[in-house]
Amino acid sequence: MSLIKKIKDYYKKNKTYLFTTPSHSQGNFIIPVLKEIIGKNYFKNDFSEIEGFDNLREPEGVIKKLLNDISKIYDTKATFMLTNGSTSGIVAAMLAVLKTDDKVIIARNCHISVYNGLVLSGARPVWFLPEFDNNWGIYKGITGADIKKQIAQNPDAKALIITSPTYEGTFSEIEDIAKLCKKKNITLIVDEAHGALLNFAHFKVRPAIQCGADISIQSLHKTAGAPNPCAVLHISKSSKISAESIQQALNLINTTSPSYPMMCAIEGTVKYLNSQKGKKHITKLFKIIDDFKKTLPDSVEIYSNNNDITKILLKIKGVNSLAVAELLNNKFNIEEEFSTDEALLFITGIGTDSKKLKALQKALKKISKMRIDKREDQSTLSYSLPQMIYTPAEAYKKNKITIDANNAEGKISAEAIVKYPPGIPVLLPGEVIDLNSMFSIEKSQITICE
Ligand SMILES: Cc1ncc(COP(=O)(O)O)c(C=O)c1O
Secondary structure: OOHHHHHHHHHHOOOOOOOOOOOOOOOOOOOHHHHHHOOHHHHHOOOOOOOOOOOOOOOOOHHHHHHHHHHHHHOOOEEEEEOOHHHHHHHHHHHHHOOOOOEEEEEOOOOHHHHHHHHHHOOEEEEEOOOEEOOOOEEOOOOHHHHHHHHHHOOOOOEEEEEOOOOOOEOOOHHHHHHHHHHOOOEEEEEOOOOOOHHHOOOOOOOHHHOOOOEEEEEOOOOOOOOOOOEEEEEOOOOOOOHHHHHHHHHHHOOOOOOHHHHHHHHHHHHHHHOHHHHHHHHHHHHHHHHHHHOOOOOEEEOOOOEOOOEEEEEEOOEOHHHHHHHHHHHHOOOOOEEOOOOEEEEOOOOOOHHHHHHHHHHHHHHHHOOOOEOOOOOOOOOOOOOEOOOHHHHHHOOEEEEEHHHOOOOEEOOOEEEOOOOEEEEOOOEEOOHHHHOOOOOOEEEEEO
16 A cells, blocks of 8 residues: 555544654644644644554565555665655665775765765775866766776775766766676666656666666655655665665664655655656656757757756856856846856756746846856866875864964865865865865865864
């Protein structure tokens, strides 16, 4: 039986007096302002693990059945519901696969959760930088050739972690990469947080799990219509990674009070995407994005190099994109996901309709005709990897002091400095501070390892 149906049925039967958590008693009393913000139904369906409602840590009943149903939909060895986002899935995957001092190859354009996983697992990262596209200010997809080189230099690595599609929508060559990893017994973990629609429509590439990755993690809230921060973690059928090891790792970091409304949201989202209606919805989304692109003025250039159609990365030729973003925000009430000197990113998904895209199209048309200062200097992210003295886990445990940033040259950082956008850690704890490579990050003080 589905979890959603089980909860609905519960209210059809005689209601039991529950002397259990949570204390709002299925919405018997809701703090008035919360009723406005969250809504009555959320409270009504916010159960704990009462009789018959199973347990996410050791599922045996309705949750186990739901997990099996979801796993069948994705055709995986096992799929886990994550009620704490892809962040928790990435950390759990790393804890399941990596032990202290295990070597893990990681593309540096990873999400900060990978750093969290490094601190908790104690693994030793070997970073590499994917190729950078200066014209667009984004990292390109990772190729099989890139990984071949990394594996040749680190044949003893236990795992490889890459992000595909990236935040900006570029895909990596997962199939080729997976083959290389399999040959060397390296576990391939793909952060597919932005790729939750891949399983339900015809994209340029197939989902990582179908291309030979061991584990992939997808946020259902980013593109697939679920509320924050619903996500799923998949283990592929061909992987040697056991479902038990992932469950154990999740139990280490997760709350013991998982949200039933969120689990229902995961069930509802996955089943909707997998239905005829859901698939048609995605096809329609693709069509309105295509139509949007066709009707843009010639001066608008769209990034279309091996990327995810739901991510619209564009620029107005010759114009600084930050200036375009400012106009969109201030004059047209349109907020982009992010902008750099080079480009603007608009994220679309299940909730995007043609009205929203038309508003953007109209605004871009108007902006194209405006006189805006031409591009002056292009700040591109040319970047070299800092030297690592301590692993993130070692650095985390060091005594720390905060010093004047001007005196920090050559010291070992105890903090992460992340350049937004594109959200890449310029410096991580345990790495040597090189003030020249810290770009325009303005910091008067910096915390270092003693
Ligand atoms: C590439 C990537 N991976 C992982 C995450 C974390 O996802 P979540 O918000 O579901 O925890 C994000 C969030 O922005 C992301 O962009």
